Amino acid sequence: MRMGTKMHPFFSCFLLLLLVSPHSYGEKEEEDEFEEIKRSDFPKHFFFGASTSSYQIEGGYLEDGKGISNWDVFSHTPGKIINNDTGDVADDHYHRYLEDIELMHSMGMNAYRFSISWTRILPRGRFGKVNKRGINFYNKIIDNLLLKGIEPFVTIYHFDYPMELETRYESWMSSQMQDDFVDFANICFEEFGDRVKYWMTINEPEMVAILGYKKGNFPPAHCSPPFGNCSIGNSDREPLIVMHNQLLAHAKAVSLYRTHFQEKQGGSIGITISMQMYEPLDQQLDRKAADRFLAFHVGWIYDPIVYGDYPKKMREILGSELPSFSDEDKKYIKGSLDFTSINHYTTKYVKDCFHSSCTDEANRPINAFTETTPYRNGILIGDQMGMPGLYVVPRGMEKVINYIKQKYPNQSIFVTENGYSMPTSDGNKVEDIVNDWKRIKFHKSYLAALAKAMRNGGHVRGYFAWSLMDNFEWIRGYDTRFGLFYVDHLKTLERRPKLSAHWFTSFLGGYPLNFHPSE
Numbered sequence: 460m461r462m463g464t465k466m467h468p469f470f471s472c473f474l475l476l477l478l479v480s481p482h483s484y485g486e487k488e489e490e491d492e493f494e495e496i497k498r499s500d501f502p503k504h505f506f507f508g509a510s511t512s513s514y515q516i517e518g519g520y521l522e523d524g525k526g527i528s529n530w531d532v533f534s535h536t537p538g539k540i541i542n543n544d545t546g547d548v549a550d551d552h553y554h555r556y557l558e559d560i561e562l563m564h565s566m567g568m569n570a571y572r573f574s575i576s577w578t579r580i581l582p583r584g585r586f587g588k589v590n591k592r593g594i595n596f597y598n599k600i601i602d603n604l605l606l607k608g609i610e611p612f613v614t615i616y617h618f619d620y621p622m623e624l625e626t627r628y629e630s631w632m633s634s635q636m637q638d639d640f641v642d643f644a645n646i647c648f649e650e651f652g653d654r655v656k657y658w659m660t661i662n663e664p665e666m667v668a669i670l671g672y673k674k675g676n677f678p679p680a681h682c683s684p685p686f687g688n689c690s691i692g693n694s695d696r697e698p699l700i701v702m703h704n705q706l707l708a709h710a711k712a713v714s715l716y717r718t719h720f721q722e723k724q725g726g727s728i729g730i731t732i733s734m735q736m737y738e739p740l741d742q743q744l745d746r747k748a749a750d751r752f753l754a755f756h757v758g759w760i761y762d763p764i765v766y767g768d769y770p771k772k773m774r775e776i777l778g779s780e781l782p783s784f785s786d787e788d789k790k791y792i793k794g795s796l797d798f799t800s801i802n803h804y805t806t807k808y809v810k811d812c813f814h815s816s817c818t819d820e821a822n823r824p825i826n827a828f829t830e831t832t833p834y835r836n837g838i839l840i841g842d843q844m845g846m847p848g849l850y851v852v853p854r855g856m857e858k859v860i861n862y863i864k865q866k867y868p869n870q871s872i873f874v875t876e877n878g879y880s881m882p883t884s885d886g887n888k889v890e891d892i893v894n895d896w897k898r899i900k901f902h903k904s905y906l907a908a909l910a911k912a913m914r915n916g917g918h919v920r921g922y923f924a925w926s927l928m929d930n931f932e933w934i935r936g937y938d939t940r941f942g943l944f945y946v947d948h949l950k951t952l953e954r955r956p957k958l959s960a961h962w963f964t965s966f967l968g969g970y971p972l973n974f975h976p977s978e
């Protein structure tokens with residue numbers, strides 16, 4: 460067996476783990492039994508890969524003409540990130556990309572999802588020149604992936620944009636951002652579209668809207684009470700404007716792609732949403748609240764993109780606060796996707812706030828008069844992950860696929876992120892971190908739920924683990940680790956396979972041509 464970095468003694472325990480019979484997670488309300496999962500449970504041409512994003516792994520933040528991004532500025536603001544970590548060096552992928560591609564190749568992955576750093580290509584957005592050295596960097600990545608038989612899945616924008624766009628016109632608060640985004644997308648299609656066949660315009664527009672403009676804990680840190688105490692912002696209105704601009708930016712980029720590139724390049728395009736599952740806390744009383752919550756999260760994005768307008772429920776509750784699409788906009792937006800791309804991690808319960816008492820926040824229209832909770836009768840919905848707010852609930856994977864199938868029929872689906880971060884209480888030593896048997900259980904059980912959804916007619920075409928390696932986990936810095944590979948951020952930046960990397964290697968071994976077990 461060949462790994463990009465040296466093998467280590469955990470391999471034997473890992474073999475033992477493979478023999479462990481299917482089982483369920485610890486104490487929680489509803490047990491999720493799962494079946495043992497095999498590569499052959501998925502179609503032959505299914506994509507199995509890992510996901511990353513530029514700011515979280517690249518580093519090289521001032522190198523080769525790169526401009527300053529919103530995240531460069533934010534992470535350099537004292538107190539914003541745990542331990543005041545920054546992405547200045549991150550995983551140093553900017554210099555180690557060949558090694559990282561080899562890691563995926565060794566695991567037998569046939570796809571890789573990564574994002575383009577806007578400021579590496581356009582340091583000042585539309586207000587400066589294209590940086591050829593940035594283009595070269597991604598050309599090298601794409602070419603080397605293809606050499607190894609790994610299909611590139613490219614996210615055009617994953618949270619990091621040129622700071623100049625913030626300073627000039629407040630970025631996503633302004634419709635000017637649509638033009639900047641389309642300009643950036645155009646360059647990506649022109650430069651990389653001959654080889655990139657899967658494009659995602661924007662990663663998780665609702666996270667940009669909610670974390671940046673409602674809660675204010677992501678840049679540009681806008682919010683207002685009761686959601687937070689930022690120096691600027693309006694948590695009820697701004698997220699709606701920011702989403703509207705992102706949706707139109709997406710739609711215009713798709714239109715550009717379809718008019719000028721798609722026919723000759725033969726690729727496809729979508730948008731990635733964060734799609735968690737929400738179950739009614741009380742099966743009777745909270746059923747409508749759960750539907751409402753999903754409409755306000757998933758429908759907020761996919762209803763306009765598939766059907767041309769926001770969900771009726773949103774209009775009913777938000778009235779004129781919710782922006783409107785003109786007839787011209789509707790022409791662009793309706794049908795502006797070739798596939799759905801969802802990032803799925805967790806499931807929570809939803810409680811109705813029309814008829815029961817809730818917090819101030821939950822009682823706001825922007826929250827659809829709903830509240831979420833991981834508890835039912837004092838019992839957690841699933842094991843808590845290291846990342847606050849995330850619980851292990853494999854059945855959620857099946858449910859999200861069923862939901863997409865019902866609400867947005869005929870769409871093929873990619874699960875572009877799914878992953879686990881270990882609680883720090885499970886140990887902080889390198890040995891504890893690489894011995895990540897809980898991550899293996901997580902992936903096995905979620906994959907089993909995915910296979911079940913596919914047997915029941917879910918048209919899923921690929922699955923990407925978040926993440927290839929430990930990386931800069933936004934405001935949580937390097938303390939929260941989602942990687943299949945451990946990265947020593949403090950000293951050597953060495954990548955070390957965790958048990959889960961070995962598990963993926965074994966799981967994928969049966970199929971991909973580029974896997975050489977005897978080497």
Ligand code: BGC
Nearest residue numbers: 512662663733802876925932
């Ligand atoms: C984001 C990633 C992030 C992951 C884990 C997703 O919402 O796309 O950038 O690292 O969740 O928090």
